[in-house]
Amino acid sequence: MSERADIQSDEQHYDPQALQAKWQRRWEELQPFRADDDPADTRERRYVLDMFPYPSGDLHMGHAEAFAIGDVVARYWLQRGHNVMHPIGWDSFGLPAENAAIKRNAHPAEWTYANIDTQANSFKRYGISFDWSRRLHTSDPEYYRWTQWLFTRFFERGLAYRKGGLVNWCPADQTVLANEQVKDGRCERCGAEVVRRELTQWYFKITDYADRLLDDMTQLEGEWPERVLTMQRNWIGRSEGADVDFAIEGRDEPVTVYTTRPDTLYGATFFVVAPDAPLAEEIVSEEQREAFEAYRAEVAKLSDIDRLSTEKEKTGVFLGRHAINPVTGERMPVWAADYVLSDYGHGAIMAVPAHDQRDLDFARAFDLPVQVVVHTGLADPGETGVATAGEGTLVNSGPLDGLSKAEAIKKIIEVLAGRGTGRAAVNFRLRDWLLSRQRFWGCPIPIIHCPDCGEVPVPDDQLPVTLPDMRGEALAPKGVSPLASADDWVTVACPKCGGSARRDTDTMDTFVDSSWYFLRYVDPSYEEGPFDVEKLRLWGPVDQYVGGVEHAVLHLLYARFFTKVLHDMGMVDFTEPFRRLLNQGQVINQGKAMSKSLGNGVDLGQQIDAYGVDAVRLTVVFAGPPEDDIDWADVSPAASQKFLARAFRVMAEAGAASAPGADVSTGDLELRRFTHRTVDEVTKLAESHRFNVAVARLMELTSAARRAIDAGPGAADPAVREAAEALAVMLSLVAPYTAEEGWERLGRSASVARAGWPVVDPALLVQESVTCVVQVAGKVRDRLEVSPEISEAELEALALASDKVRAFLDGDPRKVIVRAPKLVNIVP
């Protein structure tokens, strides 16, 4: 025992580390967080889910925040009497394991599963209320068997297909990337600048679901952060316009372009093709071929960032051909220019320099004509160099003259449709999801390439296609999948014809694994399918999802897509996987993201060693609103620990002075009022996720109980017990160890996690009197203690009778605003 013994009794000494050891053991015995699958359990079911972690070493401060917040929700619902499922698993395929394996000459699984063990132990220490019986790992064959099964179902439905084309290639990771994994032209994972490569790859046809992904967001309105919905809308990028067919001189088939501004067709003065589009290659004239090839080679070196930069000077080359404007009949020169991307629309655009800035910049650079067709009242773009993209009246446009933009769009589509050279069209920014990866540590694509039968899915009874045993140098990136060199594994009999065939050697994007994991938690050992459809009916969809905003257009979009496909397959009842979403902020330090190079990292394990789990959890919850970033330099885990010690002493002293079951109605009324008011407020705050404010209320309750013990009715008063018990239950959401020990000291049986939320007595919320503010011209001049039931007339009379108020009035007031019972404002 420390020297403190003489000041603080042993009984009341707060020793977080000892509590942690004790209660971890007890929770193992009690299993308070098992979710009940029994349909006869009539409690309301709630499914709380944290985005599962990638096992990259031990848990860090970011996990500490995310999981502490998710745990508040899960524990709150449990206290409210719900049947809560709060599972945990690991997103355990992925590149870092492979890189570690190469470095250590080991198998990626060794590193992966060692890290999972470390994280699992840390989670247990961290006291998160997981139902450990539902644990899963996406790299287990029992799991990825079903990822493969889903892939083959997608394949059968035409939702997984292979195509050639230009793809994003990360030169550092030596693999292709999906569009979603390219941020500002860089690899979202490693930051390397992405280049374009021509490759044949597997895709999921997420574009088939573009409309539904957009429309179903109405279900999420108000339940998901608005900015995530906005990001998804932007990403999907639905626009309405028209497809217009342009004849190209010397080409049989017309070329279709998509435009959002068909009304400006009369102002289209030239035609631009993406230099890397097959069309450019096809139509370039012999005289211009050499110049074109040189230009295309130049452009190939550029990243999309460079290509789209508005700073960059416009470049391009004339293709020696002309397109015919379908309405004016004029010949429009066809150019290749890098500001047009091959994957936008059809890889070609009609250029309307007067009303599109990029077209205008290009026209001015190459001295192409500018034809104004919308009169906006602004100066001529040909003179100013500023395109006029806004509303206006159509001019120089034949039948469109005099119409507004909206009218003209409608009219021109009718005209084009009548002639069969155009039609209304919807365009999406969203591209199909490229899922092949040229890496080892992922889910093998269950396809066999047969020279006779083509792409043959591996039959269900042969799943899973397990990874061959490869390690160390064999995994080093070579630009093709390491699996390609595992000859024995690759060579296989075709399931259809029995002839010699080869396995697909790519693995799936790990975002495929995580697109359905939340469904498997209902029964991770289920062997009849990817998930138990009946159990999912009980639990799905996820009621509260918690995770970082960085997945706004990645995981969240993919998981929504998978859910819709599974809905169409009749396997899930719902169309949206996550009812509510909470994005927690980042934990930073000294204004910057923690990083090794800055040397500003904060180690979670060290924080826990120094202050205890509860203090760390309390700190992250109390630091601010859940979605705000926490700067560790601004917060004080030491102060959290002090508060917990105070709260603990209140519970211990109340427990020592009284036994459970006393008649609370005889307790100190003032404290009882305070307790019930606090419970009422904390309830509302928990419901609305204002956990930081809820913690502040618990601090107040602790102080109130302390005052009652020291300078009020004393520790034995039933009101003190009532306050201490309410404190233990509410505190258990954030500081489970302290709450559990306090609850035990109060003579109650474990676990406090299932004690039940305190019941508010409405009679105790009614106040005897309230302070009424009396303002004169909006300035506070007096305060009156009045009954909450006071009438407006009474209150007005009282206010006007006040001497302090009269001093600011001469004569009768012009107006008196009464908001009984809290405020009177007198306008002199």
Add this chain to the structure above:
RNA sequence: GGGGCCGUAGCCCAACGGUAGAGGCGGCAGUCUUAGGAACUGUACAGAGCGGGUUCGAAUCCCGUCGGCCCCA
């Protein structure tokens, strides 16, 4: 370039259009202590980034502006 969010004490953060401060950190003072901690008690510090407007009344609503962050281009 377009759109969104946010600017409240030294700091982190609260506050149905109604008393600017709930809570915490850090100050300061005191009780206790040989002292330092710890514990406890008390206390100071902002008129809301800036400028307009609406209103009896604006941190809160509207417009503009500055600064920070994010998304799309």
